[in-house]
Amino acid sequence: MSAKVLCSTAFGPHLELFDVTGPALERYADRHGYELLVAHDRLSRGRPPAWDKIVMLHSLVARHDLVVWIDADALVLDGAPDIAGALARNRFLHLVEHRTSRGRVPNTGVLALQGGGRSKRFLEHVWAQRRFVHDRWWENAAVNHVLGYRQVRGVRPIATSQWRGRVGFLDRAWNSIPDDPSARPHVVHFPGMPLDERLHELRRHAALV
Numbered sequence: 001m002s003a004k005v006l007c008s009t010a011f012g013p014h015l016e017l018f019d020v021t022g023p024a025l026e027r028y029a030d031r032h033g034y035e036l037l038v039a040h041d042r043l044s045r046g047r048p049p050a051w052d053k054i055v056m057l058h059s060l061v062a063r064h065d066l067v068v069w070i071d072a073d074a075l076v077l078d079g080a081p082d083i084a085g086a087l088a089r090n091r092f093l094h095l096v097e098h099r100t101s102r103g104r105v106p107n108t109g110v111l112a113l114q115g116g117g118r119s120k121r122f123l124e125h126v127w128a129q130r131r132f133v134h135d136r137w138w139e140n141a142a143v144n145h146v147l148g149y150r151q152v153r154g155v156r157p158i159a160t161s162q163w164r165g166r167v168g169f170l171d172r173a174w175n176s177i178p179d180d181p182s183a184r185p186h187v188v189h190f191p192g193m194p195l196d197e198r199l200h201e202l203r204r205h206a207a208l209v
């Protein structure tokens with residue numbers, strides 16, 4: 001059992017994305033001493049593939065000290081430091097909160113979870129948010145809801161959440177998206193775009209690393 005694990009899933013049309021992002025993910029795992037686990041089979045029955053992320057994370061937080069997730073449509077750039085160095089000890093979950101025209105929006109494309117019971121309970125709570133199963137943003141919508149984010153003249157953290165105070169927010173360099181880009185990204189991510197555009201952007205960036 002390794003202390004640090006890096007994981008992702010790629011299934012169906014996302015395999016094409018993973019062809020571009022997978023090699024960089026492997027290099028990153030090697031460079032910083034992560035065990036790399038990538039699932040190519042479906043893990044959650046009866047839910048869209050995005051929910052496989054929650055199943056995979058739930059199984060891994062029971063067995064590792066640190067579980068890092070990076071989406072198949074996100075490219076780790078060579079030279080990115082170990083994300084473990086950006087994490088606070090007293091925060092069980094770290095991710096980027098984007099500032100976009102939609103508001104303040106946490107993004108689950110890149111996240112880090114401490115191993116242990118709190119992360120496990122959090123993921124179970126996220127899984128129980130059945131109304132978001134077919135949401136446009138899938139599990140990300142459920143995570144944001146659980147963290148107390150609501151749509152009130154833009155998305156923002158206004159509802160009470162027992163979890164939000166224990167979330168650490170990473171610099172946007174860790175999840176640089178076209179709507180909220182970092183000047184010096186560690187990870188570039190292309191959410192909410194047609195597959196061919198994502199593929200084009202990922203290939204363009206992969207050619208530079």
Ligand SMILES: [Mn+2]
Pocket residue numbers: 071072073074109189190191
């Ligand atoms: Mn994504």
